[in-house]
Amino acid sequence: xAKILAVDDSASMRQMxxxxxxxAGHDVMEACDGAEALKLAQTNQVxxxxxxVNMPNMDGVTLIxxxxxxxxxxxxxxxxxxxxxxxxxxxxxxQAGATGWIVKPFSPDQLxxxxxxxxx
Amino acid sequence: xxxxxxxxxxxxxxxxxxxxxxxESGLLxxxxxxxxxxxxxxxxxxAHSIKGGSGTFGFTSVADFTHVMETLLDEMRDGSxxxxxxxxxxxxxxxxxxxxxxxxxxxxSDIDVEHVxxxxxxxxxxxxxxxxxxxxxxxxEQSISEDSGASSWQISFKPLDYxxxxxxxxxxxxxxxxxxxxxxxxxxxxxLPLFADIDPESCYLFWDIKLSGEIKKEQIEEVFEWVxxxxxxxxELNGSSEDESVTEELKPVVEELKxxxxxxxxxxxxxxxxxxxxEPANETSLSIASTQEKVKxxxxxxxxxxxxxxxxxxxxxxxxxxNMVGELVITQSMLGQLGERVDEDSLxxxxxxxxxxxxxxxxxxxxxxxxxxxxxxxxxxxxxRMVRDLxxxxxxxxxxxxxxxxxxxxxxxxxxxxxxxxxxxRNSIDHGIEMPDDREAAGKPRTGVVELNAFHQGGNIVIxxxxxxxxxxxxxxxxxxxxxxxxxENDNLTDEQVYDLIFAPGFSTAKxxxxxxxxxxxxxxxxxxxxxLGGNIEIVSAKGEGSKITIxxxxxxxxxxxxLIRVGGDTYIVPLVSIIESxxxxxxxxxxxAGQAELYKLRDEYxxxxxxxxxxxxxxxxxxxxxxxxxxxxxxxxxAGLFVDDLMGQQQVVIKSLxxxxxxxxxVSGATxxxxxxxALILDITGLIKLSQQERIEAA
Numbered sequence: 067x068a069k070i071l072a073v074d075d076s077a078s079m080r081q082m083x084x085x086x087x088x089x090a091g092h093d094v095m096e097a098c099d100g101a102e103a104l105k106l107a108q109t110n111q112v113x114x115x116x117x118x119v120n121m122p123n124m125d126g127v128t129l130i131x132x133x134x135x136x137x138x139x140x141x142x143x144x145x146x147x148x149x150x151x152x153x154x155x156x157x158x159x160x161q162a163g164a165t166g167w168i169v170k171p172f173s174p175d176q177l178x179x180x181x182x183x184x185x186x
Numbered sequence: 187x188x189x190x191x192x193x194x195x196x197x198x199x200x201x202x203x204x205x206x207x208x209x210e211s212g213l214l215x216x217x218x219x220x221x222x223x224x225x226x227x228x229x230x231x232x233a234h235s236i237k238g239g240s241g242t243f244g245f246t247s248v249a250d251f252t253h254v255m256e257t258l259l260d261e262m263r264d265g266s267x268x269x270x271x272x273x274x275x276x277x278x279x280x281x282x283x284x285x286x287x288x289x290x291x292x293x294x295s296d297i298d299v300e301h302v303x304x305x306x307x308x309x310x311x312x313x314x315x316x317x318x319x320x321x322x323x324x325x326x327e328q329s330i331s332e333d334s335g336a337s338s339w340q341i342s343f344k345p346l347d348y349x350x351x352x353x354x355x356x357x358x359x360x361x362x363x364x365x366x367x368x369x370x371x372x373x374x375x376x377x378l379p380l381f382a383d384i385d386p387e388s389c390y391l392f393w394d395i396k397l398s399g400e401i402k403k404e405q406i407e408e409v410f411e412w413v414x415x416x417x418x419x420x421x422e423l424n425g426s427s428e429d430e431s432v433t434e435e436l437k438p439v440v441e442e443l444k445x446x447x448x449x450x451x452x453x454x455x456x457x458x459x460x461x462x463x464x465e466p467a468n469e470t471s472l473s474i475a476s477t478q479e480k481v482k483x484x485x486x487x488x489x490x491x492x493x494x495x496x497x498x499x500x501x502x503x504x505x506x507x508x509n510m511v512g513e514l515v516i517t518q519s520m521l522g523q524l525g526e527r528v529d530e531d532s533l534x535x536x537x538x539x540x541x542x543x544x545x546x547x548x549x550x551x552x553x554x555x556x557x558x559x560x561x562x563x564x565x566x567x568x569x570x571r572m573v574r575d576l577x578x579x580x581x582x583x584x585x586x587x588x589x590x591x592x593x594x595x596x597x598x599x600x601x602x603x604x605x606x607x608x609x610x611x612r613n614s615i616d617h618g619i620e621m622p623d624d625r626e627a628a629g630k631p632r633t634g635v636v637e638l639n640a641f642h643q644g645g646n647i648v649i650x651x652x653x654x655x656x657x658x659x660x661x662x663x664x665x666x667x668x669x670x671x672x673x674x675e676n677d678n679l680t681d682e683q684v685y686d687l688i689f690a691p692g693f694s695t696a697k698x699x700x701x702x703x704x705x706x707x708x709x710x711x712x713x714x715x716x717x718x719l720g721g722n723i724e725i726v727s728a729k730g731e732g733s734k735i736t737i738x739x740x741x742x743x744x745x746x747x748x749x750l751i752r753v754g755g756d757t758y759i760v761p762l763v764s765i766i767e768s769x770x771x772x773x774x775x776x777x778x779x780a781g782q783a784e785l786y787k788l789r790d791e792y793x794x795x796x797x798x799x800x801x802x803x804x805x806x807x808x809x810x811x812x813x814x815x816x817x818x819x820x821x822x823x824x825x826a827g828l829f830v831d832d833l834m835g836q837q838q839v840v841i842k843s844l845x846x847x848x849x850x851x852x853x854v855s856g857a858t859x860x861x862x863x864x865x866a867l868i869l870d871i872t873g874l875i876k877l878s879q880q881e882r883i884e885a886a
Contacts, residue, residue: 076235078198082242086189118238120231134351140387143353149238149256157415165353166412171241171249174189183362184353 068185069093069110073103073117073129074147079170083116083147086174087181100124104132107139114185115144116168119155127162134163143184147172191243198239199292200496203285205232207567210281213274214570221262221269229277230259236284248287251302254309255280261313276312278571280305337398338424339406344392345417351387354413360395362409367399396424497597499557507557510550517542551838555742558598562640562649563591565604569611569638576615583622583633584615590640595647596742602719603649603739606712610651610735611636613709618655618733628730630654642741646721646763651735658727660684667693685725689713717872719743720761720855746841748858748868750834751817753798754805759839759858759868760828766818768833771811783882786816786827793818796878797829801853807831821871826878828869841868853877 070092074080077098084094095110097103101124103117115133117126124132126146133139146159149170156167168180212229216222233256240248255277261267283305290297341363345356363369372394379390397406406421413419521539524532566588577584595603619625619634626632637652660681667673667687679687687693691710716723721739740746740763748759775787776795785792795816799806808814808831816827839858844851844867855870 075231076198076239077201078194078239079235079242081197082189082191082194085194089189120234122228122231141350141353141355147238149234149241160352160412160415163352170238173242183358 067091067093068113068181069095070114070116070181071095071097071103071107071110071112073097073100073115073121073126075099075118075121079118079147082174083177086177089174090178100126100129100132103129107133108136111138113142114181115139115142116147116181117144118147119159127158127164130159130162130164145180145184194243195292196496198243199288202236202239202288205236206281206285206288208232210278210571211567213278213281214574216269216274218269218271218274223263226259226263226269230256230263233259245291247297247302248284248291251280251284251287251306254306254313255284258309258313273312276305276308280309337401339395339397339401339403340422340424341395341397341406342392342420343395343410343417344419345389345413347385347388347390349389349413349416352413352416354416356389356391356393359409359413360393363395363397363406366401366405366409367397369398370396372396398424497558497560503553503556507550507553510546510553514543514546514550517546548838551745555596555745556594558596558742558744559594560597560600561592561594562600562647563588565600565607566591566638566640568604568608572608572611573615573636576612580616581621582615582619584619585633585635587635587637589637593640593642593647594741595640595739596744598743599647599719599739599741602715603737606715606737607638607649607651609709609712610737611638614651614653614655614733614735618653618657620656624656628656643738646738647741649737649739651737652732653734654732657729657732658685658688658725659729663687682724685727688725689723744841745838746858746868747836748839749817749836750860750866751798751828751830752832752834753802753830754807756802756804757834757860757864757866758798758830759866760817760819761855761868761871762836764819764821764871766820766825768815768817771814771816771829773812776811784811788818788825788827791825793825793827794875794878795827795829796874799829801874801878801881819871821873821875824872824875826871826875828874839866839868 070087072080072083072087072094073096074083075098080096080098084096087094095106095112097106099121100117103115104124107115115130117129119126130144130146133142133144143165144163146156146164146167147170148155148159148167159167165184166180168177172180209229209232212225212232215225216229233252237249237252237256240246240252258267258273258277262269262273267273283302287297287302343356343359349356360369360371374392374394375390377390377392378384384390403421407414410417410419410421517539521536521543524536524539528536569588570586573584573586576582614636619636620628620630622632625634635652635654637650639650639652641648663684664673664679664687667684667690668675670690670693672687672690672693673679689709689712693709713723716737716739719739720743721737723738724736725733726736727733746759747762749762749765751758751760771786777785777787777792779785784795784797786795795811797806797809798804799809806814811829814829814831815833817830817833818825818827820826839860841856842858844854844857847857851867853870853874854867855873856868857865858868860866
């Protein structure tokens with residue numbers, strides 16, 4: 067069981083992701099934008115961050131950049147949820163320090179398969 | 187693991203419709219040519235979320251449509267496309283289409299495929315220019331795959347030193363590889379520095395991996411997908427060389443190998459000869475076909491009403507409630523303790539506790555009511571679009587100003603006031619604001635102003651609709667009313683009375699019936715709706731300067747501030763808002779007109795006296811006016827003095843409907859239950875005044 071932080075400004079996506087992960091036995095925290103996620107991550111150490119890219123207040127790329135500066139999150143896997151299959155957006159996330167990405171739309175099964183890759 | 191996605195639909199629809207509202211208001215606020223980057227970004231995000239959600243939840247047609255919008259918005263966002271009026275208009279239309287699609291999906295009814303594809307086409311034309319058709323896009327979709335059966339791969343994986351800091355871990359990658367087939371890993375430590383120089387967070391090791399089994403190159407590449415840029419990666423078939431994938435430093439070695447074992451290279455070259463397979467290029471047209479398949483009529487399914495009537499409540503309101511409940515629990519335990527041992531000393535404490543309980547209860551009630559309160563911006567938000575559309579249609583220049591958008595009112599009241607407001611704003615635009623040229627000729631700026639303002643006043647919310655148009659022509663209204671037989675030519679009416687005629691059924695002054703307004707129904711309905719909500723509506727106007735419509739509404743329909751009054755043994759409740767004053771009767775000021783109304787001279791005005799004991803057929807303490815009190819009330823512009831025996835306390839009462847529990851009763855708007863358990867009727871002042879007039883006529 068891992069502690070996972072799911073960040074998305076869309077409530078339905080958040081629900082879906084959270085429901086899927088909880089169903090697989092993980093402990094899930096939700097945040098609706100980067101700023102909220104950053105606060106949560108600072109007070110709760112998580113094992114994996116799943117974040118949307120386009121969000122108000124603080125976007126996913128900035129969130130990852132900010133998290134990577136924290137000593138506790140130097141090596142934590144962070145995945146972006148992106149609708150862009152183009153390399154630009156993926157690379158933007160990678161340059162900020164993201165571990166990898168999941169391309170939307172994804173099914174619950176795809177989600178679980180992907181996070182298995184980083185949770186080891 | 188299978189998850190029932192439909193459980194997320196409701197949330198998805200709610201947030202999507204909210205997103206559409208955000209897009210709409212954002213688009214309306216965009217300045218063509220100099221668009222605010224943050225606004226474009228907000229619109230983009232809304233489209234992006236709808237696309238992501240609809241894709242995930244399987245609403246492919248919605249996702250496809252939104253994708254085109256999103257692409258357009260993305261180009262606007264990164265500045266590669268100008269924000270033009272044309273684009274904004276089209277995007278607004280797309281928002282409408284999307285709203286229709288989502289509504290259709292939600293109610294499981296059919297999507298108007300033709301309409302959708304025509305708008306989608308327009309978007310695509312705007313995006314790619316006229317000549318582009320579907321196939322152009324498909325070309326990039328070609329995928330090249332290499333054929334290989336059972337094979338053995340040699341992978342050289344040399345991470346750059348920062349790899350670990352991206353959260354990737356070679357061990358996990360090896361684990362992934364192990365799922366593909368047999369593998370052997372050899373760790374190379376050549377780059378390992380002296381122990382003293384080691385940075386524990388860097389990666390110095392690199393690996394040679396031998397992987398065998400029925401594995402395609404893409405499968406291996408997929409494993410390394412995330413670290414592609416963060417390492418030197420070399421994947422090749424064992425014993426062979428693929429020139430294009432050999433890194434510079436390895437080349438000489440390979441050349442050497444070729445010389446040494448030319449035969450081996452030749453055979454393996456045959457194996458690796460890439461056979462390129464090209465996917466059919468018409469993928470896009472295929473996906474369009476499948477989209478249409480999906481939205482095929484499913485007429486057997488009934489449209490389900492999906493309005494579950496949920497409400498969004500801000501956290502601070504919920505926190506306040508929890509806080510309240512906490513205090514209530516404390517009070518309860520305090521009272522509980524007192525109840526265990528009652529003696530004379532505890533009486534005072536008991537009273538304190540009860541006072542606290544009362545305070546808690548009242549606060550709790552207020553806070554619960556606040557949950558139902560929403561800012562009026564929910565009702566206002568549709569106006570920018572409407573004004574934009576109407577001004578375009580009518581050729582008028584109109585600026586809409588919205589004030590007091592954060593003013594809160596009850597959700598039910600908000601729902602019921604929406605349509606009347608639309609009607610009034612339409613009227614202001616259609617009948618009030620003049621054409622730009624006419625305005626200029628009248629010495630006014632070409633752009634007309636329509637202002638919506640909302641604020642709290644006492645226990646009411648006041649909504650004002652002001653325009654600086656041509657105002658209401660008293661004479662036109664009057665002659666029209668005479669023509670319609672609403673008043674007679676000889677009637678001498680005040681300005682207010684004339685303006686009030688506008689609300690009479692069947693009254694319309696529009697010279698021509700336009701599709702904007704002027705169907706002659708409406709204003710009377712508007713007035714009736716507002717009356718039903720317990721509110722009133724007034725018009726003030728000055729010819730040539732504009733009009734101002736004021737709507738006054740109770741903040742909530744569930745609770746009322748009431749004045750308790752007593753007639754004989756019965757208690758009634760008069761809504762506090764309709765009471766002007768209460769006074770003792772001086773005999774000299776009462777004028778009884780034989781067979782007609784008793785009139786009371788209130789300062790310079792004569793008001794009819796309504797004897798409640800007569801109207802409701804009760805036994806009063808006394809029928810002599812000077813023995814009791816007169817409560818001066820106002821309802822629907824008319825004043826009257828209610829004759830009662832006594833005034834009792836004021837209190838908030840919870841309104842129970844008489845219609846649903848019994849049947850409608852003239853002169854009574856509802857009932858409530860008092861603290862002692864008895865039922866008290868709430869008086870409908872307007873109805874009561876009418877009722878007493880009728881009784882007098884009958885008596886005469």
